[in-house]
Amino acid sequence: MLKRNMIKNFSWPLKTATREIEITRLYPEVMMELPAAERGIHELDATTCIGCASCARICPNSCIEMVHFKFGNPLKNKKMQFPQIDYGRCMFCGLCVDECPVECLTMGKKVTMAGWERKDIVKSPDFLATKRFSDKEVKDLEAEAKRIAAEKAAAKKAAAKDGAAKEGAAKKPTKEGASVAEKKKPEAKAKPEEGSAASETKKEESKAEPKEGGAS
Amino acid sequence: MINASEVLSSIQSAFPGAVLDSRVESDRRLWATIDSEKILDVCKHLSTKLNFDHYSGAAGVDWIARNEMEVVEIMASHGAHQVVAMLKVKTPRENPSVRSLTGLYWNANWYEREIWEMFGINFEGHPEQYPLLLSDELMGAWPWRKDYKGYPDLTTGERAIQITTPEGYMELHVPPTPAEVEAGTVVKERPKYPSFREREEKEIKSDAEMIMHLGPQHAMVPGPFLLDILVEGERVKKAFLDLGYIHKGIEKIMENRSWLQGITYTDRMCYVASLSNNECYCGAVEKILGLEVPLRAQYIRVILEELSRIQSHLIGTGEFLTLVAGVGYAPWQYMIMDREKIISLIESVTGARLTHTFVRFGGVRNDLPEGFAEQCRKVLPFMKSRTEEFIELFAQDPIYSLRMENIGSIAPDTAKRMGCSGRVLRAAGVAYDMRKEDPILVYPDLDFKVVTGTRGDSADRIDVTLREILESIHIIEQCLDKIPSGPIKTEAKIPKKVPAGEAYYRVEDPRGEMGMYVISDGGDKPYRVKVRGPFYATFQTLTPLLEGVYIADAVAIAGSMDGCPSEADR
Ligand code: SF4
Numbered sequence: 076m077l078k079r080n081m082i083k084n085f086s087w088p089l090k091t092a093t094r095e096i097e098i099t100r101l102y103p104e105v106m107m108e109l110p111a112a113e114r115g116i117h118e119l120d121a122t123t124c125i126g127c128a129s130c131a132r133i134c135p136n137s138c139i140e141m142v143h144f145k146f147g148n149p150l151k152n153k154k155m156q157f158p159q160i161d162y163g164r165c166m167f168c169g170l171c172v173d174e175c176p177v178e179c180l181t182m183g184k185k186v187t188m189a190g191w192e193r194k195d196i197v198k199s200p201d202f203l204a205t206k207r208f209s210d211k212e213v214k215d216l217e218a219e220a221k222r223i224a225a226e227k228a229a230a231k232k233a234a235a236k237d238g239a240a241k242e243g244a245a246k247k248p249t250k251e252g253a254s255v256a257e258k259k260k261p262e263a264k265a266k267p268e269e270g271s272a273a274s275e276t277k278k279e280e281s282k283a284e285p286k287e288g289g290a291s
Numbered sequence: 292m293i294n295a296s297e298v299l300s301s302i303q304s305a306f307p308g309a310v311l312d313s314r315v316e317s318d319r320r321l322w323a324t325i326d327s328e329k330i331l332d333v334c335k336h337l338s339t340k341l342n343f344d345h346y347s348g349a350a351g352v353d354w355i356a357r358n359e360m361e362v363v364e365i366m367a368s369h370g371a372h373q374v375v376a377m378l379k380v381k382t383p384r385e386n387p388s389v390r391s392l393t394g395l396y397w398n399a400n401w402y403e404r405e406i407w408e409m410f411g412i413n414f415e416g417h418p419e420q421y422p423l424l425l426s427d428e429l430m431g432a433w434p435w436r437k438d439y440k441g442y443p444d445l446t447t448g449e450r451a452i453q454i455t456t457p458e459g460y461m462e463l464h465v466p467p468t469p470a471e472v473e474a475g476t477v478v479k480e481r482p483k484y485p486s487f488r489e490r491e492e493k494e495i496k497s498d499a500e501m502i503m504h505l506g507p508q509h510a511m512v513p514g515p516f517l518l519d520i521l522v523e524g525e526r527v528k529k530a531f532l533d534l535g536y537i538h539k540g541i542e543k544i545m546e547n548r549s550w551l552q553g554i555t556y557t558d559r560m561c562y563v564a565s566l567s568n569n570e571c572y573c574g575a576v577e578k579i580l581g582l583e584v585p586l587r588a589q590y591i592r593v594i595l596e597e598l599s600r601i602q603s604h605l606i607g608t609g610e611f612l613t614l615v616a617g618v619g620y621a622p623w624q625y626m627i628m629d630r631e632k633i634i635s636l637i638e639s640v641t642g643a644r645l646t647h648t649f650v651r652f653g654g655v656r657n658d659l660p661e662g663f664a665e666q667c668r669k670v671l672p673f674m675k676s677r678t679e680e681f682i683e684l685f686a687q688d689p690i691y692s693l694r695m696e697n698i699g700s701i702a703p704d705t706a707k708r709m710g711c712s713g714r715v716l717r718a719a720g721v722a723y724d725m726r727k728e729d730p731i732l733v734y735p736d737l738d739f740k741v742v743t744g745t746r747g748d749s750a751d752r753i754d755v756t757l758r759e760i761l762e763s764i765h766i767i768e769q770c771l772d773k774i775p776s777g778p779i780k781t782e783a784k785i786p787k788k789v790p791a792g793e794a795y796y797r798v799e800d801p802r803g804e805m806g807m808y809v810i811s812d813g814g815d816k817p818y819r820v821k822v823r824g825p826f827y828a829t830f831q832t833l834t835p836l837l838e839g840v841y842i843a844d845a846v847a848i849a850g851s852m853d854g855c856p857s858e859a860d861r
């Protein structure tokens with residue numbers, strides 16, 4: 076009895092060894108099939124990213140840094156700041172993906188990222204972006220952004236002037252000093268806004284902007 | 292079966308004036324602040340009269356704004372009723388001191404030691420207040436107090452200076468400021484304790500005895516911990532255990548991370564049980580928030596947690612076999628091969644293989660992918676037949692039974708008294724399972740048994756583990772049939788700041804009872820997270836269990852507990 080039982084325990088492995096079994100030895104020639112939900116290296120849709128940095132704020136390991144990247148959408152992301160991810164620290168938790176308000180950050184099936192140096196695994200938006208604009212498209216969009224910004228600035232300026240005039244008229248019957256202070260405020264407010272709108276777009280624009288502002 | 296309010300009134304009538312403040316959260320949760328003078332009497336009353344025979348742990352809380360500290364004793368019963376009593380004892384922040392419960396509950400030892408070394412709360416009457424998790428130089432820094440600045444004071448960056456030692460190592464040193472020297476505050480001599488080494492050498496009584504080191508680098512359990520055994524010939528006379536080699540301070544880290552980020556840290560306490568850890572943390576936060584989890588999400592959570600239990604049990608059994616039989620003979624590779632199928636199933640839902648970060652407050656991250664049920668129905672019958680085969684092989688192997696039967700056996704009463712949890716407790720014949728005791732999610736609707744053993748020895752533990760896999764498969768099959776369609780996340784908006792409150796939530800981890808005590812002060816970060824890990828509790832029983840066994844069995848006993856020092860060392 077004893078012997079028979081023991082033989083069974085020795086023969087079991089032999090029996091199972093002949094069954095078809097999965098092995099990992101094929102890597103890297105053959106990659107394992109990964110599910111659709113796989114949380115691998117991030118994929119960034121630069122055409123829709125709004126540069127809100129939500130992803131950078133939620134990351135528990137602070138591995139996302141917002142950096143400049145040329146081929147994004149200047150209409151949505153005026154500062155042209157896109158996430159750069161340090162894979163030396165990333166733990167693929169996916170919180171950044173969940174947090175993204177426009178769902179432009181996703182995680183793909185790519186999982187290999189070996190590099191010779193530490194900086195090789197700090198991946199810039201250039202690497203991460205699966206969707207991006209071409210040079211020409213970016214130029215067009217920039218021009219568009221410039222136009223919109225200029226329009227906005229002009230509208231604001233006009234509104235500020237209107238407001239100032241109105242307020243001044245309304246406040247006249249009250250005390251002199253108060254009305255002067257009130258009058259100054261809207262104008263002072265309007266100016267920095269112009270400046271920031273200009274700096275948010277591009278350099279050439281910032282040159283053009285004051286002129287326009289001054290003219291109007 | 293008594294409920295929480297009856298327990299409260301019983302304490303109040305037995306000790307008038309002892310309960311300073313109380314709250315009955317539900318039938319199963321009682322929160323009470325007890326007069327620190329009376330805590331011992333109240334606990335004695337609870338354990339003798341009201342069947343509170345399970346001391347589940349203790350948590351320290353530093354209420355720096357109120358200038359006081361709190362020790363929260365978590366008390367429950369092994370099946371007599373389902374009330375968990377959270378008894379708080381307050382103590383001033385200067386020279387904090389409370390009564391030790393070690394006289395009543397043997398297993399209060401480690402919990403109190405941990406609170407002492409982390410918060411500096413002295414436990415009057417504690418038999419061995421030695422450091423457990425911290426290294427000696429950190430003693431006296433009381434790192435989990437809220438005013439702890441880091442060691443050395445790196446937050447300011449000014450006081451710590453680097454010194455190169457003669458051997459060429461860099462050391463950080465905190466010189467006292469002149470004002471401190473004048474006031475004489477820094478020269479405070481830190482209390483001296485006998486070191487671990489001194490303590491164990493004191494036990495050597497004759498020339499025939501010697502100390503043997505098993506660890507910290509030992510293949511015994513996947514993770515470093517020091518187990519020294521005092522041997523005479525082939526017999527172990529006494530065992531000494533030291534933890535803290537991979538202490539990560541996760542509880543403290545979570546205090547400095549936002550609520551959502553905390554989930555990622557629970558993953559890393561024990562990676563084979565990361566879904567249960569997620570569940571425990573999220574469940575506690577959901578309780579504070581008062582969130583309802585949609586039914587579909589509850590089913591998804593149950594399915595995944597049971598899958599995760601299966602894979603954890605498989606790897607645990609496989610590891611145990613490498614310890615008792617050596618790699619060549621043990622079916623370790625078969626267990627891993629089968630586990631691979633389960634892992635792939637989990638991965639297809641969560642997107643990650645081990646650290647899932649999957650459960651969210653009020654739901655789950657992803658829905659089940661298409662074809663998941665079919666895939667499950669293909670894998671599970673295979674798993675079932677395979678597990679049955681394993682059970683049969685274990686049961687009929689004469690060598691295995693000679694080697695493992697009656698090795699490291701624990702009687703049911705001893706197991707209860709020592710506060711073991713999970714398979715160690717159930718193998719001893721105590722049917723104590725959080726899924727039945729403190730049911731969460733949809734577990735009450737599902738049909739399953741609590742698997743128990745009879746002898747409580749190493750062979751029984753493995754048998755219980757394998758039979759639990761069958762139960763888990765049964766649960767998943769039911770869930771796949773019952774799972775409704777619908778949303779996977781609650782519609783309620785989850786605020787960035789969690790309203791002030793506290794909750795204690797328990798789940799059945801693959802290793803036993805896992806509880807998390809979460810406190811919110813209304814901020815965007817937890818005020819305190821206390822993790823009551825299952826293996827921490829079981830680990831404590833290892834040293835008494837090893838007394839009198841053969842050296843070769845020491846490894847087998849430790850292995851049969853399915854240890855995870857990473858979780859014990861949180
Ligand atoms: S996956 Fe997690 S760790 Fe990695 S970048 Fe996103 S948030 Fe950070």
Ligand code: SF4
Pocket residue numbers: 123124125126127128129130131157158174175176177178179180
């Ligand atoms: S990827 Fe998403 S979250 Fe990150 S900056 Fe872009 S829009 Fe914001």
